[in-house]
Amino acid sequence: MRFLGLARKNAWRKPLRTVLLIFCISVAFLIYGLTASFTNGSQGSAGASENILGVMNAAGRNQSLPMAYMSRIASVPGVSSVAYVARLRGFVGAEKNVMAVSAVEPQLLAEVNGKELALTPDLVKALSASRDRVLVGRALMTAQGWTVGQRLTLTSFQTAAKDGTRDWRFEIVGVFDGETESADTYFIIARYDYINALRERNADTVDAFIVRPRADISSSELAVRIDALFANSAVPTRTQSEKQFLEAFLRQYADIGLIINLVVGAAFTTLLMIVINTMVFAVRERRFEIGVLKTLGFSRRRILGLVLSETMLIFIIGGIVGLFLAKLASIAAGPVLGLVFTAAVLAKAVCLIVLLGVAAGLLPAINAMRAPVTKALRAR
Template identity: 25%
Template sequence: MTIGSFVLKNALRNKRRFTLSVLSVAMSLFLLVTLLVTLRELTNPPEDLGAALRVVVRSRISIANLLPARQRTVIEHIAGVEAVSPFTWFGGQFKNEDSMTFAQFAIEPSLMQTIFGEAKLPADQLAAFIADRRSCIVGKITADKYGLKIGQLMSLESSFYPNPIELKVAGIYAGSMDDRNVLFHHKYLDEASGDLGQVGTWWVKVRTAEDMPQVISAINQTFANTSAEVRAETERAFQLSFVSMFGNVKFLVSVICSVVVFALLLVTASTMSMAIRERFRELAVLKALGFRRRELAAFILAESFGLAMLGALVGIGSAYALFTFADIPKMTNSFFVSLEVTPRIMGLAALVAACLGVIASIAPAVAVARTTVVQGLKTLD
């Protein structure tokens, strides 16, 4: 019998306990990965392909304040600006649902390709969208969720605008940062709401990346000390500004993560010490046979480490499989578009498992090292 098979046989002698321990480690690591992935998704919105060249302009007061439509021509004349589209949140409720699972934005359809080029849409559908003022395009996730087909009508009641709108689906797009949104004509919104002359935000396409800083400061300065001051920032900064609004929630999830890791450590440590205590007499026999403390400690470490790593494999593997292959929007009721298990998160979870395996072996190893052969042989239980 080799040393390796000796350790393996020892680990598997109580198969039920072994399975239960591996599963509890796996469950805890699964949970840890889930929390880390969710936290990452909340605090680190996905990067958008086109985002590098986009600037978002909103009211300096807050995002809930509207901007005057007259600002558009002013922004268009700033050097380095390629195109400007309004981007107004409609806040519509579809089919009397309790909560909104997708947002609707009013934009300038003719600039769809220029500004939101990463959203892939067949040319004929785009042409149909541009041609029909009362049409809209729907993101693939939302289209799938409600089974929306081209030509279908959707009526939306807004909590913000007094009049409901009715949109005809002209196309279904995919490949943008958020394939849940419904985009429609700003002109239709203006008509339906009685030409308020107001927009939510401006989305600006900048010609080159070098122009970004100048364009941003030029926009901010142009409207400084006017009745409608603005804040222009990169799309990335705009997305990240939402993260701060979540307040203490991020801290909270981090605390829960730590609690989970701690609970996990306890469970494994207790299982390990249980397995060793049961086997105290045998270890004393090994000692009597001439095995050194170091070697006995190595046996224990190998068993504990192996158990933890097997648990890690099962837990991290199943989390990876779930978040990679499952339909995330469907599972989370469109709250999350995607949940990505990054190598970093997997590495962190594996590191936790490795530490766990090592730490759990310390107490039993010390106990074995301290006992004399006679004491060990005397142990019952």
């Protein structure tokens, strides 16, 4: 029998024990896959840009900026293009069905952020044709089950129209997919002139300006220039990259990264304790067989490799099952929960499988390697 074949036979000597170990490993890597995917989706490490800048009111993201700032920002050296956005939050149908609307000027948004959002000329043209038209992100479109041509009514939480109602009616004319799978597409793009003409308050103001730096300019350097321009004005600004903004927003509520690391760390620590304890007993049960293998000429290194191979095989099977389930969950619920299972998550998981497999199998493997032949043969 070949070396790997012997390792496989030993690993499945007691099927129930092996299945339970694989189940524990699968659960641990399912937890890792889901939490890592959530970190990617929520903190913007996968889809948020580090180059595109957002210029907001220094007093807080809920405070507006005057539209007059746009020409001054565009004149700053290093600015390639500028767009603006006014945000509208509300619900469609049930009050818990919350979603966000970004009111923009279509052509300007296409120049600044069109590549990242995959805004084609046809989509921009369709949005520009009528003031009440909107584009819906693929993730939101899929989650809601909407169709192109459908009309929807969004009830705003704060923005009221001049007639006193908070209902805003739109027609869906297209779907944008985003440049990559991890791009955030769980929102609606509407026209600023439609919202601005009908809203009761804050006319001719925006929530943020979106700035694309020139290719030869550092985004952090440009951010400092923009904020310095308005440092002594009545409404100072704070300029951040999209990624920085998302991370700062989440830190208002909790240190998501720390919480996730603690959860994953606890899961893997518990897993190691279970597997190491189980493998130590499994090797102890086979002391006589290990003595026979040594008598037949198996070196200490081959005994070490045999036990490590058994542990690694169990970890590989369990890890694959757990990561496969995490990938399925990201496909099924990713648009709603913000799960983004990327190649980086998979690569880190593979490294963890190898590392944990070695760590769990090392102690029982060393015990088996050091066991004296005479003592092992007296075990039966």
